[in-house]
Amino acid sequence: MYSMVRFQYMAISDDIQRTMPSANDRTSGHELAYPEAVLLTNPSNSKLNGEVDDKYQYSKDHKDIRVHGWISNTKPKVGFWIITPSHEFLTTGPLKQELTSHVGPTSLSVFLTCHYVGKDLIMKFEKGEPWKKVFGPIPVYLNSVSDDTDYRHSLWEDAKKQAEEEVGKWPYNFIQSKDFPSSDQRGTVSGQLLVHDRYIMKESLFGANSAYVGLAAPGEAGSWQRESKGYQFWVKADEQGNFIIKDVRPGNYNLYAFVPGVIGDYIYENLIPIQPGARIELGSLVYEPPRNGPTLWEIGVPDRSAAEYYVPDPSPSQANRFYLNKPNQKYRQYGLWDRYTDLYPNNDLVYTVGTSDYRRDWFFAHVNRKAENGTYQETTWQVKFNLANVITDEDYTLQIALASATDTDLGVRINDPTTYAAMFVTHRIGRDNSIARHGIHGLYWHYSVNVPGNRLLKGENTLYLTQSRSHGPFGGVMYDYLRFEAPPSTS
Incomplete structure (x- = not known):
C-alpha cells in the first residue's frame, strides 16, 4: 500500500x-x-x-x-x-x-x-x-x-x-548457462536490401530505406509475425538498405524484411544457418513487391498502420484527457468504434478518388454501425473512381493491405453492390482486437484481387467494400493501403 x-x-x-x-x-x-x-x-x-x-x-x-x-x-x-x-x-x-x-x-x-x-x-x-x-x-x-x-x-x-x-x-557475460551463448558464441549477418518496382523506377533499384530486416524461425513470407517459439533478431536498415544483425544465437533462420512505403513481405529464399562465430555476408538482396500494373489510384500510405487516416475525437464523456492534446495518438482514446455511427448514422462512408482526402475522409477503422436497439449492422464503404478507357479483355488488380483485422469477413464488389457472390472475400479473419485495445495496427494482411476488365465501365465506377460480420462493436478492419492497378499491357 x-x-x-x-x-x-x-x-x-x-x-x-x-x-x-x-x-x-x-x-x-x-x-x-x-x-x-x-x-x-x-x-x-x-x-x-x-x-x-x-x-x-x-x-x-x-x-x-x-x-x-x-x-x-x-x-x-x-x-x-x-x-x-x-x-x-x-x-x-x-x-x-x-x-x-x-x-x-x-x-x-x-x-x-x-x-x-x-x-x-x-x-x-x-x-x-x-x-x-x-x-x-x-x-x-x-x-x-x-x-x-x-x-x-x-x-x-x-x-x-x-x-x-x-x-x-547485451548479451550479458555473467550468465553461466549453456543456454545463453556469449557474444563470441553468436553470429553476424549483414547485407543490403534493394527494392525493384519497375512502375516506380523501370530499370533501377533503390535502397530499402529504413526497412526492418530480421532473422526468425524458418517459414513463409510474413510468418514471423505469428511465430512464438523461437528467437527473433531485427534491425533497421539505413537509407541505402544496408543492415548488420549482430549477436545472433546459433540456429537455422530465414531472413525476412518489410519496407516502409512498400507493400508486402520479403523473404530470402535460402536458409541461413548460424554457427558460433559465424560472419555471413549476403551481399545485395532484391525485393520485388507485389505489382501487376501501373497505379491508377491509391488510398493511404503502405506503412502497416492506419495512423494516416481520420481518427475522430472521443466522446467528451469518455475521454482520456491526457491524449486530447496529442493529435498523433488520438487512436488511444476509448470508444472510437462508436464514433463511426455518430459520423455516419444512416449512410456509410463514400470516398471519391481525386476529390476526397484520406486524412479527413477515410475513417481509420472499417467497423460496424450501432443500431437504435443496441445491435450492430454490417457496413459497406464505397470508393468512386473514373476511368478514361477500359481494356475489357484484360485484368486489373486491386491491392489491399490491412493493418488490422478482428472477426471480419471483407467482401469486394465492383459496380454492383447487390451481387450475391462477391468478387473476392477474405472469409473470417483476424483476432488481434486492436480496435478495442486502442491500437492503430495489429497483424498485417495483404491480398491481390483480380478485377476483370469487363466488369469496369468507361467513366464512373464504384468499388464496394463490405465488412459482413456484425456480431459486436469491436469487429472490423483497419486498412493500411489500397491501390488500383491497370493491366500490365498499359505500361
Whole structure:
C-alpha cells in the first residue's frame, strides 16, 4: 500500500508521462464495455474525475519498448524502472504491441501474450516435442535525486541513459548457462536490401530505406509475425538498405524484411544457418513487391498502420484527457468504434478518388454501425473512381493491405453492390482486437484481387467494400493501403 501512495507519476516515453489514478480509483469507478476500461467517477485526484482509464492506452510496439516505470511523488525522489535490453526473446517481431506500465502502480515485462495478434500466438506442441527458451534477463533499475528541481526529467533521462548502457552490454557475460551463448558464441549477418518496382523506377533499384530486416524461425513470407517459439533478431536498415544483425544465437533462420512505403513481405529464399562465430555476408538482396500494373489510384500510405487516416475525437464523456492534446495518438482514446455511427448514422462512408482526402475522409477503422436497439449492422464503404478507357479483355488488380483485422469477413464488389457472390472475400479473419485495445495496427494482411476488365465501365465506377460480420462493436478492419492497378499491357 505504501508503494501505491508513493508512486503516482508514470513514464513510458518522452511524450507519455503523467500522474495516474490509483487502483482504488478504478475499483470505485464505472466499468465500461470490458473490464479493462473504467470511467473514473470518484478519484482521489479530482482532476481525473470523468476520465477513462484503460491499461491498453499505454501499449507500445516491441521496437519502442526499452525503459518504462514510475517516479515517486514523496521524498526521496525515486525512480523505479523496467529495462528491456534486447528483444531477441520476444515474439512476433518489432511491430508486436504489448503492455508496459499502467495503474497499480504496475510495471510489466511481458514475454508472451496474444495481445494484438490473437490465438495464433498460442504455442502448440506435438507429443514429445522438446522446447526451451531463455527469457531475459530483465534489469530492474532504481535511481534517485536529492534536488527537487525538475526531478522527473532528471530521473527519466538517467533511466534512458541506463537503458542504453544495458543494450551495450547485451548479451550479458555473467550468465553461466549453456543456454545463453556469449557474444563470441553468436553470429553476424549483414547485407543490403534493394527494392525493384519497375512502375516506380523501370530499370533501377533503390535502397530499402529504413526497412526492418530480421532473422526468425524458418517459414513463409510474413510468418514471423505469428511465430512464438523461437528467437527473433531485427534491425533497421539505413537509407541505402544496408543492415548488420549482430549477436545472433546459433540456429537455422530465414531472413525476412518489410519496407516502409512498400507493400508486402520479403523473404530470402535460402536458409541461413548460424554457427558460433559465424560472419555471413549476403551481399545485395532484391525485393520485388507485389505489382501487376501501373497505379491508377491509391488510398493511404503502405506503412502497416492506419495512423494516416481520420481518427475522430472521443466522446467528451469518455475521454482520456491526457491524449486530447496529442493529435498523433488520438487512436488511444476509448470508444472510437462508436464514433463511426455518430459520423455516419444512416449512410456509410463514400470516398471519391481525386476529390476526397484520406486524412479527413477515410475513417481509420472499417467497423460496424450501432443500431437504435443496441445491435450492430454490417457496413459497406464505397470508393468512386473514373476511368478514361477500359481494356475489357484484360485484368486489373486491386491491392489491399490491412493493418488490422478482428472477426471480419471483407467482401469486394465492383459496380454492383447487390451481387450475391462477391468478387473476392477474405472469409473470417483476424483476432488481434486492436480496435478495442486502442491500437492503430495489429497483424498485417495483404491480398491481390483480380478485377476483370469487363466488369469496369468507361467513366464512373464504384468499388464496394463490405465488412459482413456484425456480431459486436469491436469487429472490423483497419486498412493500411489500397491501390488500383491497370493491366500490365498499359505500361
